[in-house]
Amino acid sequence: MxxxxxxxxxxxxxxxxxxxxxxxxxxxxxxxxxxxxxxxxxxxxxxxxxxxxxxxxxxxxxxxxxxxxxxxxxxxxxxxxxxxxxxxxxxxxxxxxxxxxxxxxxxxxxxxxxxxxxxxxxxxxxxxxxxxxxxxxxxxxxxxxxxxxxxxxxLPFNTADAPFQPKPEDPVHRELAALPRPRKHYQWYYSTREADADMHRARQGVHDFLRAYYHHKSADWKDNKPYPLKGWTAGELAKLPTYYVMDLARNMAETVAEEMPSAAAIATNQWLPDRELAVYSAEYTRNGFQGGLQWYRCGTSGAFxxxxxxxxxxxxxxxxxxxxxxxxxxxxxxxxxxxxxxxxxxxxxxxxxxxxxxxxxxxxxxxxxxxxxxxxxxxxxxxxxxxxxxx
Structure with missing residues (x-):
């Protein structure tokens, strides 16, 4: 029971x-x-x-x-x-x-x-x-x-009289991996078999993983100064923070661990104090992350x-x-x-x-x-x- x-x-x-x-x-x-x-x-x-x-x-x-x-x-x-x-x-x-x-x-x-x-x-x-x-x-x-x-x-448009063209593979992922600082897109990482375990069994624990993740994507992380990108190219996407375009060799738990806020910053956090973060960490510790990651897989697979x-x-x-x-x-x-x-x-x-x-x-x-x-x-x-x- x-x-x-x-x-x-x-x-x-x-x-x-x-x-x-x-x-x-x-x-x-x-x-x-x-x-x-x-x-x-x-x-x-x-x-x-x-x-x-x-x-x-x-x-x-x-x-x-x-x-x-x-x-x-x-x-x-x-x-x-x-x-x-x-x-x-x-x-x-x-x-x-x-x-x-x-x-x-x-x-x-x-x-x-x-x-x-x-x-x-x-x-x-x-x-x-x-x-x-x-x-x-x-x-x-x-x-x-x-x-x-x-x-x-x-939909493909006005193709009836044109030679058949198979849908081209998006080269951006290969190009991201080939950058001088090799990178990968987080949505495709979230679609991998390893992503759930990387976060659910993160070395720092689920609670500290979520603390760093939420901090990294919040206004508290002072390098979040967004602006429009010029296009869907490796060079432009590489301007995004690492929580979106990750270093190729790192998983998400390792990525955000580098931005873990200090104990003093956590103690003074008003929008997500530790007692409220504990609600999230308890649920994700119990369930893991795969249920949410399935949504990303639906998108990146192209199946639907x-x-x-x-x-x-x-x-x-x-x-x-x-x-x-x-x-x-x-x-x-x-x-x-x-x-x-x-x-x-x-x-x-x-x-x-x-x-x-x-x-x-x-x-x-x-x-x-x-x-x-x-x-x-x-x-x-x-x-x-x-x-x-x-x-």
Whole structure:
């Protein structure tokens, strides 16, 4: 018989619960604003390596603004069960459109035919974008955080009378490895068999690994001064910090160990004190990282690109916004995507906000500012929706 899991330390206005039979999952969910019925709903989707817990600071503020706020541990994460994290298992359940199905199933289980907004951070931003693109009738607006959206992959076009050309292999990985300082891209590293064990059995332990990882990608790491790159080339990508473009011979635990903050810095950390980091480290120590890494494997394998090409040429046409840390390289890690999001991928963008004093973990580093931006966006999106109904 398994031991009961310890309670997660949460603000008094947030409760944790399980929801059964969500697309094959028993989903662990944090919930705020549940005290009264009839509230508009907001769905919050976390990224890697995080949990629903990453929304703990914004959920009470959104609930106080009148919303029912739902944040699940997504497939592969935390206390949600029913997923297969075996490296040799079937990746199919982790593909983007099945993650959209998870989100649809969850809001339906709570009795909602539509939600006012889906908000996604990091890899959760990709899921949120596809929710809004595929089911705009359900997800009435979308806030993308820390990972911009370029739109669906294009179909090969005007090729009927051209000689057959096999899809060329991306040379950038070979070119990165051939640099004077040999490098590799973290998403392809995360797709290797070794990545989970490298982090789960890190020499410094999971807790200190996560401390260094979160620090390295935050505004506390003073060399996070991002700017747009000129293209998807080895020379340009090598300008990214090592948590994105790693030294070829190092794994991720070794990479971030070099940037471990001092004991004094940890003791004074306000946005992620050690007692809160312990929630993450306990869950990842218990589960490992492979559940989240499966998402990266779906992307780098190309196995599900054809399914996404079904939506080629479609855009997100519900009100949208983008929120990221000003010190977050995630905004620019794929050259041109930030600009494509604003020009073609999203047709009704209300704003793009780069929050000073935040790196990649924007809703944890600057929760008051993020909450204010989200509430303002929700009000503007709702007003636009009313205008559309009357025009």
């Amino acid at each position: 398994t031991e009961p899991l310890p309670d997660i330390p949460l603000p008094s206005t947030i409760r944790a619960r399980f929801v059964e039979s969500i697309n094959g999952l028993r989903m662990h969910v944090l919930e705020a604003g549940y005290e009264t019925r009839g509230r508009p709903c907001i769905l919050l989707l976390h990224g890697f390596p995080e949990l629903a817990y990453s929304w703990r600071k914004v959920m009470p503020r959104l609930a106080a603004a009148g919303y029912h706020v739902i944040a699940p541990d997504q497939r592969g994460y935390g206390r949600t069960t029913g997923w297969d994290g075996n490296y040799d298992g079937n990746l199919n359940s982790f593909r983007l459109l099945n993650l959209v199905r998870d989100a649809l199933g969850l809001v339906a289980a709570f009795g909602y035919r539509s939600v006012d907004a889906v908000v996604g951070h990091d890899f959760g931003s990709s899921v949120a974008a596809w929710c809004a693109l595929v089911r705009p009738d359900v997800f009435r607006s979308v806030a993308l955080m820390s990972a911009p959206f370029a739109g669906p992959p294009p 690109t054809a399914e996404l090409e079904t939506y080629s040429g479609r855009s997100i046409n519900v009100p949208s916004c983008f929120i990221s840390g000003k010190q977050d390289w995630g905004t620019y890690q794929r050259p041109g995507v930030y600009e494509a999001m604003q020009s073609t991928a999203c047709t009704r963008m209300i704003g793009c906000h780069l929050v000073d004093g935040a790196g990649h973990w924007v809703q944890q580093e600057q929760p008051e500012q993020v909450s204010r931006l989200l509430i303002s966006f929700l009000q503007q999106a709702h007003a636009r929706g009313r205008m559309d109904l009357t025009s």
